[in-house]
Amino acid sequence: MKFKLPLWFYQLASPKWFYELSGKLLPGFGWAALLLLTVGTVWGLAFAPPDYQQGNSFRIIYIHVPGAILAQSCYMLMAVAGLVGLVWKIKMAHVVAKCCAPIGASMAVLALTTGAIWGKPTWGAWWVWDARLTSMLILLFLYLGVIALTEAYENEASGDKAAAVLALVGVVNIPIIKYSVEWWNTLHQPATFKLTEKPAMPPEMWQPLLVMILGFYCFFAAALLSRARTEVLTRERRAAWVVTLVEEGG
Amino acid sequence: MHFFYAVLRRETLLLVRHRQDWINPLAFFLVVTVLFPLAISPEAKTLAVIAPGVVWIAALLATLLSLDGLFKADYEDGSLEQMLLGAHSLWPVIYGKLLVHWLATGFLLALLAPLLSVVLFLPGQAMVCLVISLLLGTPTLIVIGAIGAALTVGLRRGGVLITLLVLPLYIPVLIFGAASVQAAAQGMAYSGQLALLAAIFLLSLLLAPAAIGAALKVSVRG
Numbered sequence: 001m002k003f004k005l006p007l008w009f010y011q012l013a014s015p016k017w018f019y020e021l022s023g024k025l026l027p028g029f030g031w032a033a034l035l036l037l038t039v040g041t042v043w044g045l046a047f048a049p050p051d052y053q054q055g056n057s058f059r060i061i062y063i064h065v066p067g068a069i070l071a072q073s074c075y076m077l078m079a080v081a082g083l084v085g086l087v088w089k090i091k092m093a094h095v096v097a098k099c100c101a102p103i104g105a106s107m108a109v110l111a112l113t114t115g116a117i118w119g120k121p122t123w124g125a126w127w128v129w130d131a132r133l134t135s136m137l138i139l140l141f142l143y144l145g146v147i148a149l150t151e152a153y154e155n156e157a158s159g160d161k162a163a164a165v166l167a168l169v170g171v172v173n174i175p176i177i178k179y180s181v182e183w184w185n186t187l188h189q190p191a192t193f194k195l196t197e198k199p200a201m202p203p204e205m206w207q208p209l210l211v212m213i214l215g216f217y218c219f220f221a222a223a224l225l226s227r228a229r230t231e232v233l234t235r236e237r238r239a240a241w242v243v244t245l246v247e248e249g250g
Numbered sequence: 251m252h253f254f255y256a257v258l259r260r261e262t263l264l265l266v267r268h269r270q271d272w273i274n275p276l277a278f279f280l281v282v283t284v285l286f287p288l289a290i291s292p293e294a295k296t297l298a299v300i301a302p303g304v305v306w307i308a309a310l311l312a313t314l315l316s317l318d319g320l321f322k323a324d325y326e327d328g329s330l331e332q333m334l335l336g337a338h339s340l341w342p343v344i345y346g347k348l349l350v351h352w353l354a355t356g357f358l359l360a361l362l363a364p365l366l367s368v369v370l371f372l373p374g375q376a377m378v379c380l381v382i383s384l385l386l387g388t389p390t391l392i393v394i395g396a397i398g399a400a401l402t403v404g405l406r407r408g409g410v411l412i413t414l415l416v417l418p419l420y421i422p423v424l425i426f427g428a429a430s431v432q433a434a435a436q437g438m439a440y441s442g443q444l445a446l447l448a449a450i451f452l453l454s455l456l457l458a459p460a461a462i463g464a465a466l467k468v469s470v471r472g
Contacts, residue, residue: 141418161468
């Protein structure tokens with residue numbers, strides 16, 4: 001029996017089809033991101049109650065935690081897309097993987113920067129060699145490695161494959177990030193959200209955070225799609241449909 | 251099996267004839283370690299504290315340095331392409347290369363390490379742990395680093411890039427390796443860290459050749 005995946009999966013492999021579909025999805029994600037991020041920011045910064053220990057400085061959590069979560073999920077997406085590209089030889093998967101890397105790297109930078117700003121008033125230091133911080137830094141280095149490797153190859157297809165292999169190898173790092181918290185558990189508080197347990201924060205505090213996380217995901221989707229669209233046009237610049245598209249001024 | 255021996259024989263011959271391939275990393279290991287007392291402090295008290303980390307970092311960098319040439323010569327003279335084209339599986343080639351490379355670098359580094367630990371005033375009780383941790387850790391460094399070497403072998407400026415690719419992956423090994431020696435130096439139990447080192451080694455030994463093979467194919471065929 002032949003193993004078959006649903007039709008849309010194969011259709012995604014077509015750059016033209018991807019370009020058309022993403023064109024329809026992009027405004028939806030963009031507006032959702034704008035709405036959720038506005039609501040979440042105003043709610044989190046102005047209306048959520050201050051923390052009983054940290055006062056108002058805890059409010060940076062509404063940027064810090066979504067950034068950190070996204071930096072990790074973005075890596076997973078990059079690795080999965082890389083795997084799909086290697087196994088099924090789908091060009092579009094490599095495009096997605098390539099576009100994930102800079103977004104994920106900037107999210108890691110965002111998480112590290114906001115973490116440093118948050119650390120100064122609460123721990124009294126910009127940086128501590130805590131397992132969680134170190135792991136995020138390693139994640140950033142992994143992103144930089146993937147970006148550098150993609151850029152180093154002159155042949156686009158080789159660079160894609162090499163980066164996919166590296167991303168898959170780096171996935172080993174993700175469980176280490178997770179476990180390092182529990183093994184070394186030094187200064188950093190454990191994860192804010194767990195799927196299995198109720199959050200330790202009161203609802204007035206975590207509800208805006210949830211809105212912010214959803215907003216970040218929508219923003220990520222929008223950024224990824226618009227990057228991928230540009231990349232598709234660049235790569236397929238000799239294809240008939242791109243030429244027609246440009247000539248029609250689309 | 252016969253094929254595996256042929257690979258071992260070829261790699262050993264190559265190393266015997268290119269002595270600088272294994273002497274240079276050893277010399278690097280010695281020289282880098284000597285820089286630390288010069289830069290930080292010649293005091294025995296200070297050096298004893300940093301000795302486990304210093305020896306481990308120096309061994310890590312020496313291993314990393316040796317990896318650049320792992321596939322280079324074979325790539326340049328075309329024999330790597332022949333190995334990929336050949337009827338044999340790539341796994342014996344990879345394992346054979348890594349084994350010989352480890353014997354020539356990591357194994358010798360581990361044997362040389364006690365000498366350096368004396369110079370750095372590492373407590374004598376930690377000596378055994380240092381050697382065992384390096385014997386367990388350096389093969390992991392080579393196996394993981396070979397992925398980086400395979401990914402960059404076709405590139406003109408692979409040398410710096412390999413560092414960027416591989417160092418983040420080395421961090422768990424470095425943490426557990428140096429932690430085991432620190433624990434031993436303080437007279438504490440260190441078998442836990444060594445067990446973790448062994449676990450990482452076995453895991454990478456099983457998984458890495460697949461990545462190395464895929465990377466070599468990318469580098470050679472594009």
